[in-house]
Amino acid sequence: MYLRKETRPVQVGNVTIGGSDQVIIQSMTMTKTHDVKATVEQIHRLEEAGCQVVRVTVNNEEAAAAIKDIKKEISIPLVADIHFDYKLALKAIENGIDKVRINPGNIGRRERVEAVVKACKERNIPIRIGVNAGSLEKHILDKYGYPTAEGMLESALHHIRILEDLDFQNIIVSMKASDVPLAIEAYKKAAESFDYPLHLGITESGTLFAGTVKSAAGLGTLLSMGIGNTVRVSLSADPVEEIKVARELLKTFGLVSNAATLVSCPTCGRIEIDLISVANEIEEYLSKIRAPIKVSVLGCAVNGPGEAKEADIGIAGSVGEGLLFRHGEIVRKVPEKDLVAELKKEIDLLAEKYEKT
Numbered sequence: 001m002y003l004r005k006e007t008r009p010v011q012v013g014n015v016t017i018g019g020s021d022q023v024i025i026q027s028m029t030m031t032k033t034h035d036v037k038a039t040v041e042q043i044h045r046l047e048e049a050g051c052q053v054v055r056v057t058v059n060n061e062e063a064a065a066a067i068k069d070i071k072k073e074i075s076i077p078l079v080a081d082i083h084f085d086y087k088l089a090l091k092a093i094e095n096g097i098d099k100v101r102i103n104p105g106n107i108g109r110r111e112r113v114e115a116v117v118k119a120c121k122e123r124n125i126p127i128r129i130g131v132n133a134g135s136l137e138k139h140i141l142d143k144y145g146y147p148t149a150e151g152m153l154e155s156a157l158h159h160i161r162i163l164e165d166l167d168f169q170n171i172i173v174s175m176k177a178s179d180v181p182l183a184i185e186a187y188k189k190a191a192e193s194f195d196y197p198l199h200l201g202i203t204e205s206g207t208l209f210a211g212t213v214k215s216a217a218g219l220g221t222l223l224s225m226g227i228g229n230t231v232r233v234s235l236s237a238d239p240v241e242e243i244k245v246a247r248e249l250l251k252t253f254g255l256v257s258n259a260a261t262l263v264s265c266p267t268c269g270r271i272e273i274d275l276i277s278v279a280n281e282i283e284e285y286l287s288k289i290r291a292p293i294k295v296s297v298l299g300c301a302v303n304g305p306g307e308a309k310e311a312d313i314g315i316a317g318s319v320g321e322g323l324l325f326r327h328g329e330i331v332r333k334v335p336e337k338d339l340v341a342e343l344k345k346e347i348d349l350l351a352e353k354y355e356k357t
């Protein structure tokens, strides 16, 4: 077992990554960063969904310049994603970025690395080293023949050493691969080799459906071992979906304390209501609730209330109506057409109660 809290804590704006069992949720915008209005709008949507740190691509001068204006409009830490161009990193730092994702071994001459490290030190800004199986250094690929966990670790250690030689330890590392077993192996090796916080991700994992399954398999395995201090689920979808998946994943391992959970039955021939629509509607509603309540939605009353004893509140379908129950006890009957509205009201009441405590 690798314990999350045994990593160093690294400060990213007002969020601490590592040094505790908390796992921070992050995502990346898909807007053109220089389009401040669209980028800020997307960040606000991400924030509302539960995103705690957000990354933007800084691929040109305009994007680096936009950092200043974006920062004014958002309250979560902002990360600059930079490939190769150290000048863009310097510009992003100057404009108030909270973290830089850049691989020091890829930015050329030592003076360039020194300049970035100096600027980060002055403002206490961490650097994320992003190792990616798909873009390993040539000498590593030549040595191993193809991307391996050993090669990925070698790459991470190479970049880490460059920063450590400049007395810089404000580091976070990711070991991404789209091959799930490879990513798991690489992250395990990283957790055994150094105590910098780990940013988890299964890169290019695919669409909402396939990517969710792959991410759950890979990140879930790592989280269950105590590995990972921040997660980014990568999906070919609206980034808000990435946050939803990440929250659900963390909830599964008891790593989110303010999220509501839905229990819904798999349905069978005993079903008495349109359970699938009810479950989907309630799931969407619960995604905005910031209280640890458990809600149960069951298709019939045969096993319903008994099966959902652990739920704070729930419904079980009956002919043309539903039974509303709390902790397995029936409270009242509600006509089927009012079921969702009544359940939402009960959820709000419970959430309010949590807010007050």
Ligand code: SF4
Pocket (backbone or CB within 6 Å): 265, 266, 267, 268, 269, 270, 271, 272, 298, 299, 300, 301, 302, 303, 304
């Ligand atoms: Fe079937 Fe009722 Fe169980 Fe749902 S709660 S799976 S409808 S028996």
